[in-house]
Amino acid sequence: MVWKVCVIGAGINGIAVARELQKRYGSDIEVTIVTDKKTPNTTSDVAAGLWMPHLVDGKNADLLKKWARETFEHIAHLERDSPDSGAFMCSGYVFDNEPSPPDFDESIYHTFKTLTKQEIEQLGFSHFNYGNFYTTYFLEPSIYLRKLMREFAAEGGKILEKKLETVDDLAPEDYDLIVNCSGLGSRQLFGDEEIIPIRGHVIRAKCPSMKHFYIFENQFHCFPNSDTVVLGGTAHKGDYDLSIRPADTQLILNTVQKRLPQLRGVEIIQERVGLRPSRKNIRLETDQFLTRTGKMVPIVHNYGHGGSGITLFYGCAKAAADFVEVELKEKSKI
Structure with a gap:
């Protein structure tokens, strides 16, 4: 039997789940991604791709740590073995005037060091009271998403470009299971009022000499990517405005350039x-x-990762695929 599964969303979480299912089931599964936005136009594409927890909540800290560690190890594997993945190791600094211990477990990082006040001053950041040094990874989303999309298509995956107004627009009764990775779209599609936007504005600029990443006061940053540096940022909760605001541009530039x-x-x-x-x-x-035709279709939800999509995507994709396996095993008994 060939299982028919639909994945809603083609950002990092959607395509990662789709690929995980293809790897587990091979020719026994037919995966269709339904999306109104593909790379390079997804939310994931806006990010620089730093592996570091940011703007993410969760009641189960142990699960978050597990997903984060699994993703870190996956990116490390990509960096070693997949030169076309957009993964690279990078060290950098986090400065603040309040204590800023690492989220989750500092042992995950290749290097973690709390800087002394003298070291902070020697680096030229004496106006900050606290600083940490990290060695972690970047996984550039636009590069990695292109790779995943190529692999997905090569394994027989289908993409349906369509904006959904309701889940019934999918003809969900045609699928054995649906995986929902629609992010903010879950508010409209599934009535989830807990999901809210945190608006982020970034600037890509040329600065080949920048080899380290910098984060200031848990907001402003400079992140090196392969062709540009990514300067940011903003974190406006509940703000759906996708336009470029000159005031934000100036705030970001003035702060990081200072x-x-x-x-x-x-x-x-x-x-x-x-x-x-x-x-x-x-x-x-x-x-x-429950579809409008009266058929009950299982749905696996995987969304709400905040600013930590790259930090958690692989661990979450594995967990989502585990849920899919349970549901399909139950269906096979019928």
């Missing part, structure tokens, strides 16, 4: 705004959907 003078006068390549899908708790669970 902290990092080498960024003054850099060539701006692009500005983008993305809406992080934030939720009090990541929703990763199984539900049931």
